[in-house]
Amino acid sequence: MKLTLIHPCIGRRRGDRDYIRTWQMEPLPAATLAGLTPHDVTVRFYDDRMETIPFDEPTDLVAMSIETYTAKRAYQIASEYRSRGVPVVMGGFHASLCPEEVARYAEAVVTGEAEELWPRVLDDARHDRLERLYRSTSRPSLAGLRPDRSIFRGKRYLPIGLVEAGRGCHFKCDFCAVQTVFAQTQTRRPPDEIIAELASIKNEKKLFFFVDDNITSNLAQAKEFFRALIPLGIRWVGQSSINAAHDEEFLDLLVRSGCQGVLIGFESLNPRNLAAMNKSFNTARGGFTQALANLRRHRIRIYGTFVFGYDGDTAASFDETVEFAQEHAMYIAAFNHLTPFPGTPLYRRLADEKRLSYDAWWLDDRYSYNLIPFQPHGMSAEDLQRGCLGARRKFYSWNSILRRSCDTVNRANGFMWRNFFLINALHRADVSGRNHFPLGDESWAGPLLTAN
Ligand code: B12
Secondary structure (H helix, E strand, C coil): CEEEEEECCCEECCCCCCCCHHHCCCCHHHHHHHHHCCCCCEEEEEECCCCCCCCCCCCCEEEEECCCCCHHHHHHHHHHHHHCCCCEEEECHHHHHCHHHHHCCCCEEEECCCCCCHHHHHHHHHCCCCCCEEECCCCCCCCCCCCCHHHHCCCCCCCEEEECCEEECCCCCCCCHHHHHCCCCEEECCHHHHHHHHHHHHHHCCEEEECCCCCCCCHHHHHHHHHHHHHHCCCEEEEECHHHHHCHHHHHHHHHCCEEEEEEEEECCCHHHHHHCCCHHHHHHHHHHHHHHHHHHCCCEEEEEEEECCCCCCCCHHHHHHHHHHHCCCCEEEEEECCCCCCCHHHHHHHHCCCECCCCCCCCCCCECCCCCECCCCCCHHHHHHHHHHHHHHHCCHHHHHHHHCCCCCCCCHHHHHHHHHHHHHHHHHHHHHCCCECEECCCCCCCCCCC
16 A cells, blocks of 8 residues: 655745745654554655645545644645545644534545554545544553654754654643644653654754644653753744743753743733733743743743734734843743634634634635734734734844854854854744745646635
8 A cells, every 4th residue: 555645835826836945844743643553554645835746647546734824725635636536634723613614625534643543544435434533532642652753854944853753732722723723731651652753853953843832731751852852952943832931940941951041922012912811820920021021041042922913912023022132131032913723712703703804714715824814802913914924024133143142142052143143044034935825836727726
């Protein structure tokens, strides 16, 4: 049996081959599926972000992982294969959030995690009896997880090793697809298995990215893992909630285990906005100022993420927020507009308030990256869009990059300082590169092939 795994891109401008460089990392969902696939199945993998998919190459089954932003492109790719008689299976976040929609463009849809279901799906495909919907009803154990990274050989990824230590987060932020899909639960891999995986790829990567939604979701387990990590001597970055920054033992272990920086979702400087998104825990124990001072004392670099468009935001919010990120000399930062992902409490609230501007923004031909898919309060959609773009331009201006590069934490070691310039330059280029990036390939012609 021949299986073709595809990682779809968000889209592509007509006639263009370029894709957003800062997003070109090794996709773990594909490696995870390859690792769960029996050895008698021949696996091929194509990354739509960086190579042309050979639709005419013979294959028995195509499998794709789809996110809301990549759904439209995935349906285009599926139409190509399905018109050639090849069955397509889709899974991933968007499939879990809207299985009915996805089922229109695929022979089979898998919701939730693949670990327990994937062998059955393959067996059903082999015997020509694919079911329309496979639902993972409980959280599988992550013990024994072995992503197969051989599928990435020869491709042009950023030189960062992506590894999972756990999945999910216990917080209930109203905008977050993760809390919806994993029902506010978190599962973790046994530390010795993560260490073995890291050791096997340690020589190929200079920096690791633990892709956990919130590596500190269970602080006690995180500490146990960081202790086990110390002897390995790797450099790593990850995503954390701010509450962990108030725990001295945690911060100490973070540094000793090789952590170079953490992504923290600050989201907003406005407590009213934080309350609306169910993220008031951000203001606990001295809030941002105290947390940032603690992180600075331990020389942890910050990737701050901010969101604009909650009802408390005004025209002044953009400058205030960028100045805050600059004042704290954040290594990098993201300034995104609020995005209603289907299935989230936020999406339901905006739908109830009749504030969504499209039936399904991710499929609408009028929609492109950075357009605001809902009606904000306190400013127009255009002002919100301009404000986000302006914030990114200001934070990634050469002046701001240079000033932040002089910060003692950002230049605390040569490796991260050299990378500071590289990463900031990439993000600077992507500010314009992302703007109005199309969803779906603009040069793809023809109607999407639906199942019924
Ligand atoms: C790492 C990461 C990134 C990396 C990209 C990594 C890469 N390889 O290129 C970076 C930082 C670049 C990134 C960028 C973005 N990301 Co991101 N990212 C993640 C993160 C944290 C981890 C992804 C991962 O590798 N997980 C490990 C894999 C193994 O787990 P998994 O994806 O859950 O897969 C399991 C199941 O879902 C299922 N499954 C998945 N696919 C398939 C397919 C089949 C056929 C089957 C059977 C099963 C199956 O089985 C897997 C194993 O159990 C996720 C959150 C998360 N928990 O997944 C967000 C997440 C995927 N990102 C998200 C978003 C919004 C984005 C951006 C749009 C952000 C932005 N505005 O800039 C961009 C878009 C990039 C793009 N698509 O081109 C959202 C997507 C939400 C949604 N509704 O689609 C997520 C869920 C975060 C969130 N909190 O909402 N991201």
